[in-house]
Amino acid sequence: MSDKKKVMIIAHFCDYGQENSNNRFNYLASFLADHGFEVELVTSSFSHRDKMQRIEEKNERRTYRTTLIFEPSYHKNISLKRLFISHHKIAQNLRKYLRQCDCPDILYCAIPSINLSEVASEYAAKHNIPFVIDVQDLWPEAYRLILKNESLYRLATGMMKRRIERVYGSADQIVAVSQTYAQRAKSVNTKCDNPIVVYLGTERFFYDNDVSNYASKYTKPDDEFWVGYCGTLGHSYDLTIVIEAMKLLADRGARNIRLMVIGSGPLEEKYKQKAAEMGIAYTFTGKLPYGQMCKQLSQCDIAVNPIAKGAAQSIINKHADYAIAGLPVINTQECEEYRNLLKYYNCGINCDAGSVEQVAKAIDSFVNDKKLTVVMSQNARKMGAEKFERSKTYGEILKGVQEILGLK
Structure with missing residues (x-):
C-alpha cells in the first residue's frame, strides 16, 4: 500500500486524453504527482469546449489518474438545459461516485461549477478532510452581462449566490486565479486567513517549443501590422470596437493593418460579417490546437483584450x-x-x-512607433516570466497543500 498522500481534484472543466488547451488542473495534477502525491482528477464525460462526449481511454499516459463522471450533453453555454439538467445530473453522479471511492486525504475543487463544488463541500465535511477551493470565475456575477436589469438579475441569481457563498464559507483554504476572486470568496469565509493567488499561467518551455516546431497556418507579409486576438468569441468580449477602430484608422489613411482572430465561439459569424461590412483586412483562423495557436500568436505585433463593459472576468488565460x-x-x-x-x-x-476612438488611437500609437512596440514587448515578456510562468508560480499551491496536510 502506498504511503503517499492522496489528493482528489474535482474540476468540472478540464482536458482529457489528447485534448490540450493548456488547462490549469491538468497541469496541477501532474505538478502535485511529480512532488510525491497520489492524484486523482475527477472531471466530466462531456467536453464543454468541444460540445461532445469523451471516449474513455484505458491507457491514458499520465502521472495521475482521471475519472470521468457522466454529464448529459448540451449545445449552448448559456441555456436552461445546461444549468438545470446537465449540471444537476453530473452532481448526482459525482455524489454516487464519492460514496463508493476511497476517501482522499484532501479534496481540491475548482469553482465553477456550483453544483460540483456543493457536492465536494458536503463530502469533505462528512469525512472531516481538508477542503480547498480554486476560484476560476465568479458565478452568478458572470450572468450580469446577460441579465442586464438589476432587479431581474437579483431575482434570477439570488439562490445561486446563497449556494456558492455556502461553498466559499466551507473552504479550509482558498486558492484563486486573481486577487479580485480571492477577496470575493474570503468575504464570506472565516476559516482561511491567507488566500493563495496564483494566476492561470502557462509554460514558457512548451510555448517556445510550439513556436519553433509548428508550421504557420498563415504567413505574415513583411509590410503588414497584425493586431491579434485569441480566445472565445462570446458575449464577454467586444470585438466590434476593435473592428470599428480599424475602420476608423483606414478612413484616416492607415494601411496594411490586419486583425488576426484565433478562436471560435457563438459570435464568430457576427464578427466576420462586421469585419466584412467595415472593409478591414481580417483573418479568422477558427479554433486551433494550443501549439498552433501559440505559433500564430507569435507572429502578431500587438494583442487586444476587448472585454465587454460590466464583464466579471479578472485574470484570464489570454493574459498569460x-x-x-x-x-x-x-x-x-x-x-x-x-x-x-x-x-x-x-x-x-x-x-x-x-x-x-481610444482603441483606434492606441493601435495607431503602436503602428507609428516601433520603439514603443519593442519596449512594451520586452516588458510583456518580463511580466510573463514573473507572473505567469507556472514552473515558478504553482509552487505556492503546492506549499498550501503541504501545509494544510501538515507536511511543512
Whole structure:
C-alpha cells in the first residue's frame, strides 16, 4: 500500500486524453504527482469546449489518474438545459461516485461549477478532510452581462449566490486565479486567513517549443501590422470596437493593418460579417490546437483584450498567452487588477470599455512607433516570466497543500 498522500481534484472543466488547451488542473495534477502525491482528477464525460462526449481511454499516459463522471450533453453555454439538467445530473453522479471511492486525504475543487463544488463541500465535511477551493470565475456575477436589469438579475441569481457563498464559507483554504476572486470568496469565509493567488499561467518551455516546431497556418507579409486576438468569441468580449477602430484608422489613411482572430465561439459569424461590412483586412483562423495557436500568436505585433463593459472576468488565460508571447496589449477590461499590471510593467495601453476612438488611437500609437512596440514587448515578456510562468508560480499551491496536510 502506498504511503503517499492522496489528493482528489474535482474540476468540472478540464482536458482529457489528447485534448490540450493548456488547462490549469491538468497541469496541477501532474505538478502535485511529480512532488510525491497520489492524484486523482475527477472531471466530466462531456467536453464543454468541444460540445461532445469523451471516449474513455484505458491507457491514458499520465502521472495521475482521471475519472470521468457522466454529464448529459448540451449545445449552448448559456441555456436552461445546461444549468438545470446537465449540471444537476453530473452532481448526482459525482455524489454516487464519492460514496463508493476511497476517501482522499484532501479534496481540491475548482469553482465553477456550483453544483460540483456543493457536492465536494458536503463530502469533505462528512469525512472531516481538508477542503480547498480554486476560484476560476465568479458565478452568478458572470450572468450580469446577460441579465442586464438589476432587479431581474437579483431575482434570477439570488439562490445561486446563497449556494456558492455556502461553498466559499466551507473552504479550509482558498486558492484563486486573481486577487479580485480571492477577496470575493474570503468575504464570506472565516476559516482561511491567507488566500493563495496564483494566476492561470502557462509554460514558457512548451510555448517556445510550439513556436519553433509548428508550421504557420498563415504567413505574415513583411509590410503588414497584425493586431491579434485569441480566445472565445462570446458575449464577454467586444470585438466590434476593435473592428470599428480599424475602420476608423483606414478612413484616416492607415494601411496594411490586419486583425488576426484565433478562436471560435457563438459570435464568430457576427464578427466576420462586421469585419466584412467595415472593409478591414481580417483573418479568422477558427479554433486551433494550443501549439498552433501559440505559433500564430507569435507572429502578431500587438494583442487586444476587448472585454465587454460590466464583464466579471479578472485574470484570464489570454493574459498569460499574450505575456508569454511578448505582445503589448490594448486593453478595455475594467478589472483594476489587470489594468494595474499593464501599467506597472508598462506593457500595454488601457482604454475605456466601448471607446472606439481610444482603441483606434492606441493601435495607431503602436503602428507609428516601433520603439514603443519593442519596449512594451520586452516588458510583456518580463511580466510573463514573473507572473505567469507556472514552473515558478504553482509552487505556492503546492506549499498550501503541504501545509494544510501538515507536511511543512
